Amino acid sequence: AAGAGxxxxxxxxxxxxLLHLGAVYALSLVPRAQLLTLLWAYFCFLMTALGVTAGAHxxxxxxxxxxxxxxxxxxxxxxxxxxxxxxxxxxRDHRVHHKYSETDADPHNARRGFFFSHIGWLFMxxxxxxxxxxxxxxxxxxxxxxVVRFQRKYYKSSVVLMCFVIPTFVPWYLWGESLWNAYFxxxxxxxxxxxxxxxxxxxxxxxxxxxxxxxxxxxxxxxxVSLGAIGEGFHNYHHTFPFDYSASxxxxxxxxxxxxxxxxxxxxxxxxxxxxxxxxxxARKERTGDGSA
Numbered sequence: 001a002a003g004a005g006x007x008x009x010x011x012x013x014x015x016x017x018l019l020h021l022g023a024v025y026a027l028s029l030v031p032r033a034q035l036l037t038l039l040w041a042y043f044c045f046l047m048t049a050l051g052v053t054a055g056a057h058x059x060x061x062x063x064x065x066x067x068x069x070x071x072x073x074x075x076x077x078x079x080x081x082x083x084x085x086x087x088x089x090x091x092r093d094h095r096v097h098h099k100y101s102e103t104d105a106d107p108h109n110a111r112r113g114f115f116f117s118h119i120g121w122l123f124m125x126x127x128x129x130x131x132x133x134x135x136x137x138x139x140x141x142x143x144x145x146x147v148v149r150f151q152r153k154y155y156k157s158s159v160v161l162m163c164f165v166i167p168t169f170v171p172w173y174l175w176g177e178s179l180w181n182a183y184f185x186x187x188x189x190x191x192x193x194x195x196x197x198x199x200x201x202x203x204x205x206x207x208x209x210x211x212x213x214x215x216x217x218x219x220x221x222x223x224x225v226s227l228g229a230i231g232e233g234f235h236n237y238h239h240t241f242p243f244d245y246s247a248s249x250x251x252x253x254x255x256x257x258x259x260x261x262x263x264x265x266x267x268x269x270x271x272x273x274x275x276x277x278x279x280x281x282x283a284r285k286e287r288t289g290d291g292s293a
Contacts (some may be wrong), residue, residue: 006124023192026184033181036279037171041186044081044167046256049230050192053091053257056234058246060142061091064245064274065261071269072147080151080158082194082276087148088139096134100244102206102218105129110206110218118196118203126155163191174268181263196227205235212293213240213284221293222255231255240284 006292030038046100055075056062067075079087093107102111105128110117142148151158167186171177200222209220219235226233234248234255246258285293 006127008124009122014132016042016119016122016135019188019192019195022184022188026192030183032286033185034171034175034177036175037079037177037181039184040171041167041190042045042187045190045194047078048082048190048282049197050199050257051075051080051082052084052194054231054233055079056084056090057077057094058245058257058261060087060093060145061147062242063141063245065270066272067264068269068271069147071264072145073142076147077158077162080155080199083159083164083191085165086152086155086196088142088152091142092134092137092139095137095139096130096201099137099238100129100133101239103129103134108202112209114117114203117206118199119216121202163187187193197225197237200225201229201232201235205233209233209236210292211228211236211290213237213281214288215290216288226254231257240288241281243274244276245273250275 024068053157056079059067059072059075076087079090097106097108100106102109107126107130108117109122109127112120146221148244164183164187167190168179168183171178171182171186204219205222205225206218207220211220211223213216213236217236217239219234219239222233224233228275231254232238234253238244238247238251245261246255248255250258261270261273265273
């Protein structure tokens with residue numbers, strides 16, 4: 001049976017419960033905080049999101065574009081602000097998720113329900129299939145990147161600095177916000193929201209929405225998730241064409257991660273953006289789509 005033999009990791013349960021309680025308390029501080037602090041918290045949220053979407057996801061997990069060293073360093077720092085495991089671990093889990101999607105080897109198998117795929121998977125030891133099948137995939141390219149190795153080596157220190165110290169210190173030092181408000185808003189609340197937004201891609205975007213590209217898989221197009229996850233909710237497209245740097249069809253879609261990568265391309269920091277050809281997309285829609293787009 002699914003979940004059989006998977007021990008609950010009580011430390012994670014307690015820490016996540018405390019984090020979410022802290023975030024609920026932080027909401028009560030919003031009216032008392034300075035506007036600059038709220039704007040700073042939102043800026044940190046965007047940085048956090050890019051560290052996951054443009055960094056761990058589209059660059060390192062999927063190799064959907066190439067990034068020059070300065071951009072890789074920026075994305076690794078932003079990824080430490082996200083505190084969702086280091087780039088190597090995040091990318092490893094994500095590659096396994098794609099290869100064995102919605103089986104017991106998928107770390108956040110959506111067939112086990114909304115709660116499991118959203119947060120429950122972090123409360124349990126990995127299913128043995130995740131570990132066994134994960135060993136069959138090649139991750140050497142990740143450790144060939146000195147930026148990934150450096151972040152992995154100093155991960156805990158980088159998280160303390162990027163996820164907690166800097167977000168808290170800046171409002172206190174630059175505009176005299178209380179350390180209490182700065183910590184709970186720019187660190188705790190921002191971190192909790194960014195976690196849940198990432199998790200919604202694993203839960204909601206595997207359950208709610210249409211499937212214009214492949215009706216035989218469960219990932220769906222979910223605009224609401226894309227609004228929060230800065231462009232990661234076009235999930236039916238992404239699972240159909242995982243190599244595409246945009247993770248959606250190009251066009252008038254809300255996809256700030258793509259805009260960021262395109263801007264970095266304009267600056268000369270990005271090369272080799274991979275895209276699915278229009279003809280391939282259209283042919284796939286006609287062959288396996290649900291007819292919704």
